[in-house]
Amino acid sequence: MSWYFLTAMTAGVTIWCTHFIAILAYQLDAPASFHLSLTFASLIIAILGSTVGIVVAGTSGGGFRMALGGVIFGLAISAMHYTGMVAYRVQGVISWDLFYLFLSVVFATTLSVAALYLACRGGRFSALKMTGMMTAAILALHFTGMAAFQVTPLKVNSTYDNPAEYTLIALIVAGTALIIVLAALFSHFVENRTRNESIEELRKARDAAESASRAKSEFMSVLSHELRTPLTIVIGYATFMAKLKNHTSSKIGPDEIISAKHFENIGDQAELYGERIKSAGGHLLSIINDILDYTSMELNNLALNKAPFSARTLLDEVADQFQGMAREKGATLHVQSPDLTLIADRSRSLQILINLVGNALKFSKATEIHLRGRAVTDGFCFEVADNGSGIAPQNLERIFDAFTQVEDAEDRAEGGTGLGLAICKKLALGHGGDITVESTLGRGTTFTVMFPSPIAEAKAPVLSAAA
Structure with a gap:
């Protein structure tokens, strides 16, 4: 949202500077001055109107909202232009051609809608197309509006010159333009730094995700080995125990009597196999307990009995x-x-x-x-x-x-x-x-x-x- 406001403010001040730079080229053979309060008011109108128009078009979405934002933007720069013209005080008889006045407002709003449409649409060269369309809107507004402004100068001394007023407005415009340039440079540095920080954060996040994925893959590989080994031992010795009776019986001769010695041998073998099954089972249980412990801690279910x-x-x-x-x-x-x-x-x-x-x-x-x-x-x-x-x-x-x-x-x-x-x-x-x-x-x-x-x-x- 902050970038919308910065863009709108820059657009409003730039349009205002464009208007008054063009006014400096419009010099009549008559004394002229600028009403400073109205001149400042035209700047405020340009900034606020541009802000509202761009925010409405950029954040609301939809064709109607975009068109509404363009109309607001066009009306704002039109209001800025004619407020600036009212602030331009010339010693003469002023008349307005209503056709050109109305035409200038139509140009401003129509081309502003088109410019914001191109900006919101995106695509290749969209920013360049939007800039060209907005430039056309400003130029069409200004020069059509100036055609509507007709002045019949009063008779004055032919040697009359009024450099002070033009010098003042030139300094104001130059200062404002300098502020725009400095603000643009500052915004560029901030944006560049923010972008670099974002890229670095994304790179770290990517590396962390890749490292975590690799670690989990290695863990699954290790875990499969760790689980398979004790399970193989358990199954193997359990199989031996299941066949222990038949294995022992096969070694007894047809006429041999089963004695206590045979039972002791079977018991010794069963005890050995049982101990190895117990050891492998204990190892398997410790692995499972580790996994369950860590999972529980990850879910913040760690309970301490102090x-x-x-x-x-x-x-x-x-x-x-x-x-x-x-x-x-x-x-x-x-x-x-x-x-x-x-x-x-x-x-x-x-x-x-x-x-x-x-x-x-x-x-x-x-x-x-x-x-x-x-x-x-x-x-x-x-x-x-x-x-x-x-x-x-x-x-x-x-x-x-x-x-x-x-x-x-x-x-x-x-x-x-x-x-x-x-x-x-x-x-x-x-x-x-x-x-x-x-x-x-x-x-x-x-x-x-x-x-x-x-x-x-x-x-x-x-x-x-x-x-």
Whole structure:
């Protein structure tokens, strides 16, 4: 809408300048002056009339509205012209030819309607066609109107000259034209800057959409692999269990009596298969839980059950849970935390720490992993620090994005859906806190989880380590 007003204002002032520049060429052998109040009134009429006409034609839509806007525009510039002519005071007898006066108004309104029709219609060279038609309307109005203006000068001294009035109106017109040029340049710079910013925003939005689409495609590919692997294990071992009886019976001779040993063998095999099915099912359940968790958080359905719990006990529980994996990876877990009682969601806090420690063991190639808890000014924070391979600076900003994995091909063997850190981020934000990361390639990574949690009590720090 603002561009309609700017266009209309520019058109009105330009038409007004055109009229009075043409008046400067109309010099009679008689004293002449300009009534400044009426001259200014003609400028206001041009601006307001042009604004109303263009806004009506441009914003309302429809042929009738467009024609109405053109008529308003034509009548406005006609009113501006004849108000300007009334402001032109000449010492002589003035008469009007009504035919030319009426014809000038018809030219102005008809050609204005045509110009706005071409502008609203669009298409190739529409702006150029509209400009030509509007120019024709202004010229036809002015010179037909001047033909209707007839003056019989009174006798005056032949040496009479009246440069002051013409100089004044020339300065006014020149100043107005200068303002138009400056305003046009300013509008050009603003429009160019706005267009460039819009293009940049669209480019960023396009890149973000492409990145999100690519990440989701990669996620679906990874997810299909992650789901297929445990499902294949479950189906495979379930098939073995279904055929276990027949398989065992086929190994028994015709005269061999089934003994307790046979039952023990069947039981041992069933137990082994059951454990592997349980492990694969647990892995499958964790993947599904991650997806459901993230979906729920995206829908703002995150529910937190805040209650008091011991920070040190929580960290010890995490360390105990990863003892087996730490031994396999040749890593040592260290726990350092004062005995603080926090008020937060314990299960969600445990989920965050499990994700962070699990990632450190699977992807960092670290030999030392530190789990720390400490009080800070605004609450409490957990830290998970390792001395592993680190994360590249360009990846630090996107590791918390959903469906994103930045591991190399070697680490891809560890699996994962790319939702773990995204879930940690949302859980931390849900507590009113945040999660940040600092990393140096070849030296390690530190994740800090900040909770604005009330601290109930504090005792001396307790250190523990497990190989």
